Amino acid sequence: MKPFRFFHFRGIGGQIAALVLASTVALHLVVTTAFLISRPDRPDTPPDGARQMTDAALLLAAASESERPRLIADLARAFPRLGLETVAPGTATIVAESEGAHLHGMRRHLGRGYKVVQLAPDGGIHRVGVELPDGSMIAGHVQNGPRPWFWGAPWLMTLMTAFICVTVLGLWAARALATPLSSFAKAAENFSLDGTAEPLPERGPEEIRQVARALNRMHERIARLMSDRTRMLAAISHDLRTPITRLRLRAEFIEDEGNRKRMLIDLDQMRSMLESVLSLLRNDRKIEAITLVDVASTLQLIADQFGDMGHVVHYDGPLSATAAARPDDLHRGITNLVENAVRFGAEVTIRLEVEGTRFRIDVADDGPGISDARKQEMLEPFVRGDDARTMDDQTGFGLGLSIARAIALAHGGELSLHDREPHGLIVRMQLPMWQQPRLAA
Template sequence: MARALNRMHERIARLMSDRTRMLAAISHDLRTPITRLRLRAEFIEDEGNRKRMLVDLDQMRAMLESVLSLLRNDRKVEAVTLVDIASTLQLVADQFGDMGHVVHYDGPASMTAAARPDDLHRGVTNLVENAVRFGAEVTIRLDISGTTLVIDVEDDGPGISDSRKQEMLEPFVRGDDARTMDESTGFGLGLSIARAIALAHGGELSLHDRNPHGLIVRMQLPLWQQPRLAA
């Protein structure tokens, strides 16, 4: 019985791996015709039609990049190295500030710990990108709770109902009535990618209510070594 179960698990694993490779290949190959169509669309004389077509093509490309990002995160694990977590979060806040958003960082000036730097930056960027869509002001908080690194991304938007919090962490699920995105703003992958990154670190991602209103997305990562703090 145990041998039969092992064979079944191996077949399922191969099937999932083959499907992931197929989806990644299709998504990658579709970028070329989309690029060609975008170049041709630039020559459309009617300005209204040209703009609408370019918006549609940019939306398609954004969807493909999001899918590829999710698939790459499932297949490739970045090496762990020493990272100044505080500097990474400050950088994300500054990058969104440069784009005109109100994003604050609240935490120590420096906190060095072991992590996957590119994945961490991408995960927090996804969370802040989601937060600025719904809130006028966003805060990134960094703290330590025992042996856990806690990163909170808070917004003052409408929040998410308790009945949908867990569902919102699944791929391609978008917000409820209060936080519904239009088709040009996202594809419901930001939270799921951030969650996958947290899980790859051995951590977790969870959603919480913010008082008096808004959402807190909490990324908790285990401390793989004692962090070095600077006030």
């Protein structure tokens, strides 16, 4: 591992470190600027008018009346901004006996013998009057109240700048990490083997690009693996059909009627099993396009087809219900469900219900049903409903439910098994009315 690789600017760690460094520099610049502007260490800091007014009132109250004019003149020269002057009793206009911070502090410092009031402004400048214990009053210019102790302080600007920097850092880090993860989740939802899914964009920090690159390579390997498997199964299918056909021809020359019939049944089962496995594992590059399908007409057609074969299959639902689906896959999935139902039950009902943006297809039979412990297991490939280890013309291969479930998942729906009262099984397929454009198995 290379030293300081974590701080590489193209990686997440390097970018966060650079942002922290930039935030620290900005923080110091703001604090320095605030200190140079405010300069609390300057000797010419303006004095506190309220404190000067309080000290002047105490000094004048302790002096005799003959000395007060001289003291007022000296105080006016010493504190020109205070504008200290005497006010004749009854001539001052009292605005309010406010309980502001400055007046409250003056009252508390002077004591009960003094009265502090807010006078009418003089030229837009606030004036405060202090009535001495002997009844005389002095007035001066005092600010309407000191600024809060925290306002304008360098530490407050430091805190605000730190908060802004940390917020920007958090938002950037959240966006840098959440955006690629959202892309990964979307790519997983749109994962398909038909070549229509776009590869993940390889952008962002180095770690994110490495993950995107690895996922794209994994997608390519899976697609290549499935393609090789399909070609292998196609070759096996082609190679097995020829000897099965030859065996059927040779079986016709068997003189024993019973042996000939049993051998033909075995050969038919081998061919049917081969076609079922290929149907489950097929992964053609040209997946059927999604079109508008009249689901009600498709279900009615399936019920009629099984009725023509001598089975009792009913359709219960609306006369028309249009949805976006793959028509051949939908027909094949429902056909598999009905085949299973007529195998174990005497009467089957196909029920269609539209619920908001989804539609529900129930295939109910009056057979023995499936126990709760085996319902999830029955959705796996090559798991049969009967416990017999031998097969005859009435047993299946355990692929019907698996194929139907794969079709439901390819449509963005789900397949589940439920009990029917008083006995029987309900296979429920729930599908959305509208499909995502790139959703595939």
